[in-house]
Amino acid sequence: MTAASATTSGPRRPADAALASLGHSAPAADPADASPHSFPDGGSWRTEIPSVEGPEALATVFKEASRLDVPIHRISQGSGVWMLTDSEITEMVESCAERNAELCLFTGPRGTWDIGAATRTDSRGGGLRARGHDAVAGCVEDALRAASLGVKCLLVADEGVLWLLHQLRERGELPADTTFKLSALVGPVNPASFAVYEQLGADSINIPSDLTLEHLTEIRRVSGAPMDFYVEAPDDLGGFVRIYDAAELIRRGAPIYLKFGLSKSPGIYPYGAQLRDVALNSARERVRRGRLVLDMLARLGADGGMSPLGSRLPGSLRRFATAQSQPAPQES
Numbered sequence: 001m002t003a004a005s006a007t008t009s010g011p012r013r014p015a016d017a018a019l020a021s022l023g024h025s026a027p028a029a030d031p032a033d034a035s036p037h038s039f040p041d042g043g044s045w046r047t048e049i050p051s052v053e054g055p056e057a058l059a060t061v062f063k064e065a066s067r068l069d070v071p072i073h074r075i076s077q078g079s080g081v082w083m084l085t086d087s088e089i090t091e092m093v094e095s096c097a098e099r100n101a102e103l104c105l106f107t108g109p110r111g112t113w114d115i116g117a118a119t120r121t122d123s124r125g126g127g128l129r130a131r132g133h134d135a136v137a138g139c140v141e142d143a144l145r146a147a148s149l150g151v152k153c154l155l156v157a158d159e160g161v162l163w164l165l166h167q168l169r170e171r172g173e174l175p176a177d178t179t180f181k182l183s184a185l186v187g188p189v190n191p192a193s194f195a196v197y198e199q200l201g202a203d204s205i206n207i208p209s210d211l212t213l214e215h216l217t218e219i220r221r222v223s224g225a226p227m228d229f230y231v232e233a234p235d236d237l238g239g240f241v242r243i244y245d246a247a248e249l250i251r252r253g254a255p256i257y258l259k260f261g262l263s264k265s266p267g268i269y270p271y272g273a274q275l276r277d278v279a280l281n282s283a284r285e286r287v288r289r290g291r292l293v294l295d296m297l298a299r300l301g302a303d304g305g306m307s308p309l310g311s312r313l314p315g316s317l318r319r320f321a322t323a324q325s326q327p328a329p330q331e332s
Helices: 016-021 055-068 086-098 132-148 159-171 191-200 213-220 243-253 273-299
Strands: 045-049 074-076 102-106 153-156 179-182 204-206 227-232 256-260
Touching: 045 273, 055 086, 055 273, 074 153, 086 102, 102 179, 132 153, 132 159, 153 159, 159 179, 159 191, 191 204, 191 213, 213 243, 227 243, 227 273, 243 256, 243 273, 256 273
Parallel strands: 045 074, 045 256, 074 102, 102 153, 153 179, 179 204, 204 227, 227 256
Antiparallel strands: none
């Protein structure tokens, strides 16, 4: 990573000296806005490359990351476990293990792909949630299958599925070190709902990229669960580009995963060979976008505090009580 340019006074704001000389100084940062939380390793931020849809795209990401010196903590996929063969999942697990990166795969069928009409209305009713028992069962089946092949992080888009998977983890039917990541397409937009997802079992929670910096501070006043945040969001999530906000995203949102998405790029879910060129080209560009963010942080002296590569666990989080977490009744 590019060497930090921090001074003894800490990170600077963009163009602070130049603007101050013209009488346009920014207000001093309020220390009360800073997050008091961190990852258990002491880091305040980690990195993620999303939408890596198979072994070939993964190899492309790692090759480009080596070329551009982009550290990667997490790789995530969006099409779903069910769109990958066992051998493809195993290859991805092994490749990520070699690079000390966490692999996160999406669970099961969701509303945008089934026969329900509500998601195609203007209101997008139902969204990505699992419609009916069979869709829930498909998500759980995906989770069990992925875990048996060595996947330790699962992406979830339905609160009921999240709660069921958390209970399976509590029961030992999923490994205790399995983590659950809440999808950006159902991400909470206020502190109360963020805290609910934490208690349902989420270990990192995507929040929409249109939330303000103050919104992040509000969330951090009620929860220390890791945030996932698209510094650049794909078009179906708004296409926002917030590279200049990266330092403040860390200061206010820690612990936070900086996600290097890509706007102005065709959607690739569910992925297949017909989308190969788009998937590989966008994979390379996502890594390059990551380099732009890291360079910005370095120029501002705000690139300190990154978690060591290989770090993946979220630390102690608050959960709703399950049957397994309840103390056994005492005999009278």
